[in-house]
Amino acid sequence: MHNGTTITQFIIEEQRHVAGATGDFTSLLNDIVTACKVISNMVNQGALVGILGSAESENIQGETQKKLDILTNEVFIKSNEWAGHLAAMASEEMDTIYDIPAKYPRGKYLLTFDPLDGSSNIDVNVSVGTIFSILRIQGGAGAPTERDFLQAGTQQVAAGYALYGPSTMMVLTTGNGVNGFTLDQNIGEFILTHPNMTIPADTREFAINASNMRFWEPAVKRYVQECLDGKEGPRGEDFNMRWIASMVAEVHRILTRGGVFMYPMDSKMKSKGLGGKLRLLYEANPMSFIVEQAGGGSITGTERIMDLQPESLHQRVPVILGSKNEVERILGYHDQA
Numbered sequence: 170m171h172n173g174t175t176i177t178q179f180i181i182e183e184q185r186h187v188a189g190a191t192g193d194f195t196s197l198l199n200d201i202v203t204a205c206k207v208i209s210n211m212v213n214q215g216a217l218v219g220i221l222g223s224a225e226s227e228n229i230q231g232e233t234q235k236k237l238d239i240l241t242n243e244v245f246i247k248s249n250e251w252a253g254h255l256a257a258m259a260s261e262e263m264d265t266i267y268d269i270p271a272k273y274p275r276g277k278y279l280l281t282f283d284p285l286d287g288s289s290n291i292d293v294n295v296s297v298g299t300i301f302s303i304l305r306i307q308g309g310a311g312a313p314t315e316r317d318f319l320q321a322g323t324q325q326v327a328a329g330y331a332l333y334g335p336s337t338m339m340v341l342t343t344g345n346g347v348n349g350f351t352l353d354q355n356i357g358e359f360i361l362t363h364p365n366m367t368i369p370a371d372t373r374e375f376a377i378n379a380s381n382m383r384f385w386e387p388a389v390k391r392y393v394q395e396c397l398d399g400k401e402g403p404r405g406e407d408f409n410m411r412w413i414a415s416m417v418a419e420v421h422r423i424l425t426r427g428g429v430f431m432y433p434m435d436s437k438m439k440s441k442g443l444g445g446k447l448r449l450l451y452e453a454n455p456m457s458f459i460v461e462q463a464g465g466g467s468i469t470g471t472e473r474i475m476d477l478q479p480e481s482l483h484q485r486v487p488v489i490l491g492s493k494n495e496v497e498r499i500l501g502y503h504d505q506a
Contacts, residue, residue: 173353173361173362174360174361175358175359175360175361176198176202176339176350176358176360177195177202179348179350180195180199181195183343183345193253193254193276193277193278194254194278194303194326194327196252196254197249197252197254197255197276197278197303198303198327198341200248200249200252200254201248201280201301201329202339203248204244204248204249204299205299205331205337205339206337206352206357207244207248208241208245208284208285208299208331208333209331209333209337209352211237211240211241211244212285212291213333215237215291237285237288237291238262238284238285238288239262241284241285242262242284242285245258245260245282245284245299246258246260246267249280250267250269250270250273251273252273252276253273253274253275254277254278255269255276255278256269256275256276256277256278256306256313256317257269257279257306257313257317257318258280258281258282259279259280259281259318259450259482260281260282260283260284261283261284261448261451261483262283262284265315265482266313266314266315266318266482268312268313277305277306278304278305278306278326279303279304279305279306279313279317279318280301280302280303280304281301281302281304281318281450281451281455282299282300282301282302282451283299283300283301283448283451283452284299285297285299286298286300286330286415286416286417287413287415287416287418290415295413295414295415295418296332296333296335296415296417296421297333297415297417297418298330298332298333298415298416298417298418298421299330299331299333300328300330300416300417300451300452300455301328301329302327302328302450302451302454302455302458303325303326303327303328304318304320304324304325304326305324305326307320315481315482318450318479318482319478319479319481319482320479321476321477321478321479322453322457322458322474322475322476322477323475325454325458325475326343326344327341327342327343327344328341328342328454328455328458328459329341329342329455329459330417330420330421330455330456330459331417332417332418332421334418336351336352337351337352338351338352338359338363338421339352339359340366340421340424340459342459342462342463344462345462346365346366346462347365347366347367347424347459347463348361348363348364348365348366349362349363349364349366349424350362351363363425366424366425366463367463368423368427368460368463368464368465368491368493369427369492370464370492370493370494371427371492371494371495372427372429372491372492372495373406373407373408374409374410374411374427374428375393375396375408375409375410375411375429375430375495376410376411376412376419376422376423376428376430376431377389377393377410377430377431377432377433378412378414378432379393379410379412381435381437384435384436384437384438385433385435386433386434386470386503387506388502388505389431389433389470389489389499389502391502392498392499393431396408396410397410411428416430416447416456420456420459420460420490423460423465423490423491423492424459424460424463427491427492428491429489429490429491429492429495429496429499430488430489430490430491431488432445432446432487432488432489433487433488433489434469434470444484444485444486444487445469445485445486445487445488446485446487446488447485447486447487447488448483448484448485448486449474449477449484449486450479450482450483450484452488453467453474453486453488454474454475456488456490457475457490460490460491461475464493465493465496466490466491466492466497466500467488467489467490467491467496468489468496468499468500469486469487469489470489470500470503471500471503471504474486474490
């Protein structure tokens, strides 16, 4: 018998302290946990059951969808549409919002998700993950529209991600700190293994795709150059650089040992009319909520991500997040630029 706290026990205990909690939210999180267990299994079995590689379709972002992207998207929908907790869902993989079918009851929450973040890495067996965010539907009882999803990150009720790595983990916040759970394969349960995860305020580790350096804004160029100059430079310290190209894996490393992750604005994105690389509703907001709850910072470069008023379902933003003192330094460099 495992004597650890399961994720279900943890969520129920946490909700006991919430005035007016109905159990709806707990059940919704349970359905999300179930979906992540199914996806974990699919990712682990990937090559064996013939679901790796590209499907011959593109998503709304114009990226070639992997077969697993499509399958994991379906898993999330099927796990969450039937129970009566949700009014609608939105996914990075779908052009428009997903209405709850009429045969099911409609609830008071909205769910946004990226079912398989970092999927370009799956064929080379690098950690991938699922990111999700829960919002409350505001206002009337009419059919939900895209506008209902356009809430600032500060409105999130909960956010989390599942990491499918050497072990499968679920990291969750409901606005009361950040906790990490590891999937015990023997009993099929997520067990609390990382209570009260916090990000050290200082770090000597940064993550960025350095091949884009020539396109960066001056503030980011300055920051990275100072890190690269090391002991001999103005910072007087040596830094390490990381880049996995899987946001879940990057954020998880930062939550575990500190660091700063940057996908900044650059001239190449501007020339394509893009507001950034990462999606505000499916990636930037949920990760910012988690990072801030763990004591870190999360900005576009010039402002706090969670304060942004979303303008569209698939809006993109620049992201700089992680150890608070480094994020504040980068913010200061933008202010001076």
